[in-house]
Amino acid sequence: xxxxxxxxxxxxxxxxxxxxxxxxxxxxxxRWIEDMDFINALYMAVITLSTVGFGEIKTLSPEGxxxxxxxxxxxxxxxxxxxxxxxxxxxxxxxxxxxxxQ
Amino acid sequence: xxxxxxxxxxxxxxxxxxxxxxxxxxxxxxRWIEDMDFINALYMAVITLSTVGFGEIKTLSPEGxxxxxxxxxxxxxxxxxxxxxxxxxxxxxxxxxxxxxQ
Amino acid sequence: xxxxxxxxxxxxxxxxxxxxxxxxxxxxxxRWIEDMDFINALYMAVITLSTVGFGEIKTLSPEGxxxxxxxxxxxxxxxxxxxxxxxxxxxxxxxxxxxxxQ
Amino acid sequence: xxxxxxxxxxxxxxxxxxxxxxxxxxxxxxRWIEDMDFINALYMAVITLSTVGFGEIKTLSPEGxxxxxxxxxxxxxxxxxxxxxxxxxxxxxxxxxxxxxQ
Ligand SMILES: [K+]
Ligand SMILES: [K+]
Numbered sequence: 001x002x003x004x005x006x007x008x009x010x011x012x013x014x015x016x017x018x019x020x021x022x023x024x025x026x027x028x029x030x031r032w033i034e035d036m037d038f039i040n041a042l043y044m045a046v047i048t049l050s051t052v053g054f055g056e057i058k059t060l061s062p063e064g065x066x067x068x069x070x071x072x073x074x075x076x077x078x079x080x081x082x083x084x085x086x087x088x089x090x091x092x093x094x095x096x097x098x099x100x101x102q
Numbered sequence: 103x104x105x106x107x108x109x110x111x112x113x114x115x116x117x118x119x120x121x122x123x124x125x126x127x128x129x130x131x132x133r134w135i136e137d138m139d140f141i142n143a144l145y146m147a148v149i150t151l152s153t154v155g156f157g158e159i160k161t162l163s164p165e166g167x168x169x170x171x172x173x174x175x176x177x178x179x180x181x182x183x184x185x186x187x188x189x190x191x192x193x194x195x196x197x198x199x200x201x202x203x204q
Numbered sequence: 205x206x207x208x209x210x211x212x213x214x215x216x217x218x219x220x221x222x223x224x225x226x227x228x229x230x231x232x233x234x235r236w237i238e239d240m241d242f243i244n245a246l247y248m249a250v251i252t253l254s255t256v257g258f259g260e261i262k263t264l265s266p267e268g269x270x271x272x273x274x275x276x277x278x279x280x281x282x283x284x285x286x287x288x289x290x291x292x293x294x295x296x297x298x299x300x301x302x303x304x305x306q
Numbered sequence: 307x308x309x310x311x312x313x314x315x316x317x318x319x320x321x322x323x324x325x326x327x328x329x330x331x332x333x334x335x336x337r338w339i340e341d342m343d344f345i346n347a348l349y350m351a352v353i354t355l356s357t358v359g360f361g362e363i364k365t366l367s368p369e370g371x372x373x374x375x376x377x378x379x380x381x382x383x384x385x386x387x388x389x390x391x392x393x394x395x396x397x398x399x400x401x402x403x404x405x406x407x408q
Contacts, residue, residue: 015182043167050174052155053358055259065349072356080321117284145269152276154257157361219386247371254378256359 253279355381
């Protein structure tokens, strides 16, 4: 069982790392492109990546909208990748190989 | 089969408890920080945690935005925890051990 | 294999029925409570239940916000119920019983 | 294992194709119906299909709202179809048949 647990912990750490990476990219992007302060830029990154999407806290420039499109596509791509990793692991028989001989 | 059902019922009760806890935290937070009445504070908590996110019903203060960031991260963390519990249960072979000897 | 397919079709029909039921409830609710025309009321129901949440197309009354809270909780409850049905089916061994003797 | 991988790759390609198709439909729709420029129309399509839903960047016409309803229903239908394909594959025993004789 420890293999499965180790794998789960590793997956979790990778997911958290990528989420933090996306949050940093998002926050820095809104600070630079839209000249927001740290809290507002972080807020925009969090409401974008979580898909809560309250609204543009100030009307975004075309560059800010292009950046937002990239952030959404990047975040969605990450979610799809994580899901496909889980599903391909499920189908690979690895979990069964482990279980069968434990 | 009753083990599986008992487990499902327990999981459901835990999920409902945590959701109610987050709704209470959210509602009280918006009441205190943003001085909203009960219905508006509950509405903000529900549209935040459900990710519907219609918008800030009045422009939030920086403290309100920080609180919202915390609520979103907390709610997302809960969802991730619930999902990982389900998946780790799936991979642990527990459901099979049950099924094999029923 | 036809059992599994029949079950999948039945699940799909139930899901579609419940979604249409929620859309009708949502549309009628926004028409009555907020005095919206059909297209705007349907639009509010669709952006609420899909969690897209563009925003209140006109500022909602407290009654409208309470109704929206109910619609979100109802929609979320439906999603949770559907998910738990799928997972409990997965764990029940039914799919295996079918597969084993086909 | 290559069968499972080929299938995963094909599923991924189909999903990406359909997403691009929906983005093109959405972008063209907002350009024609709401007379938006390319970036704004793409932005509306992305925030609609991702369910981020920041808000209508300009108040939509009734035709624009009907189009948005269609885009949301179409996108949701696609997501449901993809999910049901994955689940029906899981239940079909195909993955097991592969694993058993590899
Ligand atoms: K919104
Ligand atoms: K949203």
